[in-house]
Amino acid sequence: MSIAFRGVAHTYNSGTPFSYAALKNVDLTLEEGKITAIIGETGSGKSTLVQHLNALLLPTQGELEVCGKRISAKEKPKNLKELRKNVGLVFQFPEYQLFEESVEKDIAFGPKNFGASSEEASAIAKRILPYVGLGEEYLQRSPFELSGGQKRRVAIAGILAMDPNVLVLDEPTAGLDPQGAREMMELFVRMNREFHKTVLLVTHDMEHVLRYCDDVVVVKDGSICTHQSVTDFFKDPSILKELRITPPAVIRLREALNARGFSLADDLLSIEALAAAVASEVKGHE
């Protein structure tokens, strides 16, 4: 079952002098089971786009279909609660939304809200915590005493606890140190590969897009300007230049080497592949 936007537009403050067309006639089909990066310049409409997926925002025109539910301006999904259980939305800086007195209660809040007993919800919290890299000793701690990165892990555990089919992550690694960001990305990859979650990732980090994602969607001025596989996207340097995107380090290194006389192919997208190609060219000249 795919996720489809059909002619979706979203205008903020419609009918007022402050009206702003943030999304314009978006047609987009996302395959389930993939990790798709949503990228684009700041203010291009990425957050507005993804907030439609659990009906936090409703289209002002058009409709979308998510997990078998139709969402349109005229028609709120029949069972909003079920939709929100299926589509876990992690906002930018989710740690600001923690509110319970203990980590356990915070993670258990969602499952309880969706009908689990206190015991079941606590068991889920215990089970989920190690996935986000925190030990059981954190369960009874106040979320407010934790570091920023630990709070973020608790907030994400709260979403995972509801076992959504679709995980929508709006800049989940913003502000994390490189190690923390890598661990977070590896968690999402695991959720995708092991638990078959569809992952949509809003990000400005091209290294993460190249390394962890399958497909990429570029949003520009409220429209979708490209949707393709990550390997095709990064193979075409003209698109990156046109969109003023700084390419990942491996591509910059390849361009620098080619400028010095190498003829390395555009599809060398990992350090290992690039090193092997450089070694073979050097050997060929010996």
Ligand SMILES: Nc1ncnc2c1ncn2[C@@H]1O[C@H](COP(=O)(O)OP(=O)(O)OP(=O)(O)O)[C@@H](O)[C@H]1O
């Ligand atoms: N609640 C709102 N009311 C009015 N305008 C808004 C609102 N939220 C967003 N906008 C406007 O809509 C446009 C798209 O915003 P959005 O947050 O979707 O962009 P974005 O691509 O996610 O940006 P960033 O990368 O900076 O997070 C922006 O011009 C923004 O100012």
